[in-house]
Amino acid sequence: AQSVSQHNHHVILSEAASLELGCNYSYGGTVNLFWYVQYPGQHLQLLLKYFSGDPLVKGIKGFEAEFIKSKFSFNLRKPSVQWSDTAEYFCAVYAGGTSYGKLTFGQGTILTVHP
């Protein structure tokens, strides 16, 4: 079964700092990759996704992620964070086949941005 690992549990940054959140997955076949964001007190929302093609994908609010197949990684980046980016971020993998549409989520990374 596939698994997803997010390296950092809690990241604390000041506004305008650059962000990179790590995500690694374990599955040797074709995958679809997602990043979700959960703002305080809210439900999860899709931030961006990768299915095929250009390994650098852009999402909402200036976020982007790069799929590196050889490293089984899908790291999330943002050049300059804002206070409003304070949230929990989840990486997720869909492995297809008999997964019956099930996404496997990482443990989540809490991002705190200080003004």
Next chain:
Amino acid sequence: NAGVTQTPKFRILKIGQSMTLQCTQDMNHNYMYWYRQDPGMGLKLIYYSVGAGITDKGEVPNGYNVSRSTTEDFPLRLELAAPSQTSVYFCASSYNPGASSGYTFGSGTRLTVV
């Protein structure tokens, strides 16, 4: 569109009580899921359904039951509540998560068992 609607938003149960968490979606999605979210543990799949009348266990099904009599509704039943079931529960749906849309999540139910 309302999307995915969960009720109630908050609930406190006593040990041994039972309850049903409601989930309904109006997007005609075949796939529906129940996850629980615990701090630092991410989301764990409890049960899922690939269509009306078809359900299956996820990672952490013990202590829960589900049914899927219609495409729209996917209720989660707790029969004998235990403190270990204190968590935030999210229902989600998808037309096909392997395609472009991913999941649509409900707003969650925060359950405390005392």
